[in-house]
Amino acid sequence: MAADTRDRIVFSAMTLFATKGFASTSIADILAAANVNSGSLYHFFPGKQDVLVAVLEAYRDGIHPQLLDPAWKGVRDPIERVFALLRHYRRHLRTTECTYGCPIGSIALELHEPDPAVRQLLSANFKGWIDAIEQCLLDAGDRLPADLDRRALATLALSTMEGGVMLSRTDRTLTGFDDAVRMFRDYVSRLEESVTPPRRARRARVARA
Amino acid sequence: MAADTRDRIVFSAMTLFATKGFASTSIADILAAANVNSGSLYHFFPGKQDVLVAVLEAYRDGIHPQLLDPAWKGVRDPIERVFALLRHYRRHLRTTECTYGCPIGSIALELHEPDPAVRQLLSANFKGWIDAIEQCLLDAGDRLPADLDRRALATLALSTMEGGVMLSRTDRTLTGFDDAVRMFRDYVSRLEESVTPPRRARRARVARA
DNA sequence: CTGCGAGTTGATTGAACATTCAACTCACTG
């Protein structure tokens, strides 16, 4: 029962924080969702903040099984994996009517003076994401220019996603997300083409009006 | 005194919401900052939410005098204006130790179930930003490919900024923002070069490792 | 079978907070 209770708390908090945000989620909400009494929660966690820490640790440690493996199912091409991941977020937006986007991003902007532990974990989560995409871009080898800063490109991928999610959640339309991703894809295509001189078009051009 | 009091409330709330977020700013905070009593605030605003509405209206109506005019001071070139605006946000990050980024973005991600008036105003604020950048890109005329979707590129500019701000605020470092913007700039350079066949390099290349 | 303690229960506490309100000020009008 012990580990089970703790897990239920973390899982419920994960869902609630993603849905309602951290501040707007009350301990009572978590208790109800996890079917737990307040004393049990405070047996495992000194306070609400520490629940958040556990949630962020779970995201950080679960990036492969929870995020990347599903997003990359059946996709082997390293560059396609970048866009498969973006498609994964698009699916989330679509199935939640543009309500639920990136839980880490929401929390990152919601907390204005986060305590160090929380900030570091947010940082670690972003780092994990960027690391994974950077690895894809490194795996793409000479399909991309040799002198390309692949970590910076991975950072732009994250920005594209987070910015697109922000826009789409606000407009309740996918167009903001789609526009941003389409242009990012055009950029990557151009990078690819710049290394393979354009014999014919290597891939259907996507980003034009 | 009447309009003055209202303005002081809106101005104080604007600062506080940007600094501490909406939920974490109490009415008492606003009252203290504006030097006003609660009754006065509730004389002008039915509730806290309506203060937020007034703040978002102020941002929307102030985009030119408050944001674009300062950012574009001395910059006439339409494409350079895009990057001048991004530099403006960078300056904000730098002067606040990567604490204060884009107030609209913070609020947009903080509120998970915003009431319609608030959501529409957030949308209008993003739209104003994208409109302004789209106009720059239209003003760039044939320096960019004729078939380029300039609104989509403006959307990517916004995403780059918002995503970069999110990263930099989290890491308390400018590198995330800088990396994202540097790659975006490389993309725009390549778009320019694709229309002017590369006689020599038109502008010093920037984005390589 | 005893005793320990990890885990659980849920009522209680106290603080923070948005909002209300009745009384007050005072510039302006008729």
Added chain:
DNA sequence: CAGTGAGTTGAATGTTCAATCAACTCGCAG
């Protein structure tokens, strides 16, 4: 100068919420 009402005052109200705590359960070690 009496009357009106927009604007102001700040104490009071009621609610929400994180956190506490003393009492309880129960598996297990000795």
